[in-house]
Each structure stands twice: as C-alpha cells, then as structure tokens.
Amino acid sequence: MEAIDVRAALKEAIARLRAARVSSDTLAAELLLMHALGRDRTWLYTNPEHLLAPDEAQRYFNLVARRAAGEPAQYLTGKQEFWGLEFEVTPAVLIPRPETEHVIEVALERLGERGIKINMKTGAPSPALHVADVGTGSGCLAVALAHELPHAEIIATDISAPALEVARRNAVRHDVAGRIHFLRTNLLEGVFHQSPITSHQSFLFDLIVSNPPYIACDEATSLPVEVRDYEPPSALFGGPTGVEIYEQLIKHAGDLLRPGGILVLELGYNSADAVRDMLHVERRWANISITNDLAGIPRVIAAERV
DSSP states (O other): OOOOBHHHHHHHHHHHHHHTTOTTHHHHHHHHHHHHHTOOHHHHHHOTTOBOOHHHHHHHHHHHHHHHTTOOHHHHHTEEEETTEEEEOOTTSOOOOGGGHHHHHHHHHHHGGGGSSBOTTTOOBOOOEEEEEESOTTTHHHHHHHHHOTTEEEEEEESOHHHHHHHHHHHHHTTOGGGEEEEESSTTTTHHHHOGGGOSTTOOEEEEEEOOOOEEGGGGGGSOHHHHTTSOHHHHEEESSSOHHHHHHHHHHHHHEEEEEEEEEEOOTTOHHHHHHHHHHHTOEEEEEEEEOTTSOEEEEEEEEO
16 A cells, blocks of 8 residues: 555545445544554644554555444444443444433432432431443443442343453443442343342342333334444344333333332333333332433433332
8 A cells, every 4th residue: 555644544534434425424534543543633633744654554444444334433443432431342232322321311310319429418428329230231321320329339231241241341441340240131130149239139229220122123124234234133122113121121120129219211212102101000100201312302211119
C-alpha cells in the first residue's frame, strides 16, 4: 500500500463507508483509525500529515472493509461507552445502547434516599441494598449500578457463559467485582441455591432491573444487518411477539422483591401496553410508570412491589 497520511486515510475511509451506506460514516472512520493507531481524536486532528506505517494502513483499511460489510464498529474496537464508563464488548454480548441508560436513571430515581450510602438526616450508613440485573450481557447495568450504589450487593444473571466472562472482566475493569456475583441461569431461576448472598429463603431484593430480549422473531429480516447478523440472537429475540419473556420475568420479580422493592425493565417497540397489562394482572404491583426515551418512544417501565 502506498504511503498515506491521516487526513487522506480518513477521507478515503469515509468515502468507502458512505458508499456502503454505513450510518455515522465519519464517526466510524474516526473510531477505527483511533483504534488502529492507538491514538485519540485530538491527536488525529492535530497530526493530519502524519504518515501511517504500511502495517497501520493495512490494519486500518481491513477494519474499514469489515465495517462496510456490516460488522459493528464496537466489535471491531472491542469497546463501547455506557453511563460514562468504557465497557469491553465482544460478539458474545449485546452492544450497550444509550437508551438503556434510562433504566439506570429510573432505578436511581425510584430508589430515592435508599440509593444514598449515608442517611442525610442521621449521618448513619444506609442499609445495604440487594440488587439483581437479569440478562446482564456485558454487565453494563450491573456495573453502572455498582458504581452509583456503593452500598449495593448485586447479582447479575445470564444464560450465556461467554457473556458472563465479558461481564466479569468489565466488573474488574471498574473495580466493582467484589460486589457483583455472576450467575449462569435463566432469568432468576435458582438464585437461592447458586449465590452465597441469597442462600436463605428470607433473602429478598430491593431492586431488580433488566434489559431483556424483546424483538419478535418474525422481525429479524427488518433489522439492520449489523444487528441481525452480528449480535447474539439470544439477547435480541424474546419470542414470537417479543413480549413473552416479560411475563416470566415479572413473576420471578414478584416472588423475589421485598415489599416496596422496585422493578425496572427496558421496553421493546410497541410493548408498553402489553407489559403494563401483565403487571396489572399480577395484582402485586403499584405505582406503575412508563418513561419515554429522547425520541419520545416508551422505553422503561417501573413498578413497586406491594
């Protein structure tokens, strides 16, 4: 490959990605070049005439070709930011989305003073919080909550062993591994038997959160190629209509939350009414609320265990 500088490499990569109709082509070109060179964005734009070594250029345009073919940039770079924290991501886990941060926001809002480590009135330590993250994937919800709630003990479950390995590494990366217990199980099945912090039946959670699989199986063909062909199907598809998993999840949460405990779930497209009806039918829930994302789409449902 002929010698090429940073400016020309970016220009060529943007053109290739644009021709392939890759969304956010400029951002993708920048992220991939930053990854290939081990540099940050400021360096790229303050050193536009820096010549790439032949192996650097080869590595960069190989990444560009893979992104043009549909492979997500996050899997190519191995990282994604969530809640201001950098997470490792691999094809074993769903890529964390910005809209999932609403789950954290709603959970912290619903916890209120319980989410503060020190009681502001007495100065005494607040009681320990017991939290579950169901279908943890990369661990983004569990790690972000551990980061925000230093007095929380968290159980994070997933049916995928490779996903749990990624989540464990992310917990170590952010120095919260000592407060998160990872369990391989379906939803919350068997948590009493598998975790040292839930080893007796009197244990109940204060908060349960989840971003469950919620896409209908017959919607697969309508998904973008980078989602359909690269992200793990077990983290995407929730059944024939996409809402099947919520019924079982709501039942588990009703059994395992203490009175006053909070359930916070991310919602799939057009699932808000169906999930709200499930909560009403259970007759174990109060203060049901739905929060829209920045696009005005119902994104999070929350309820309190009575």
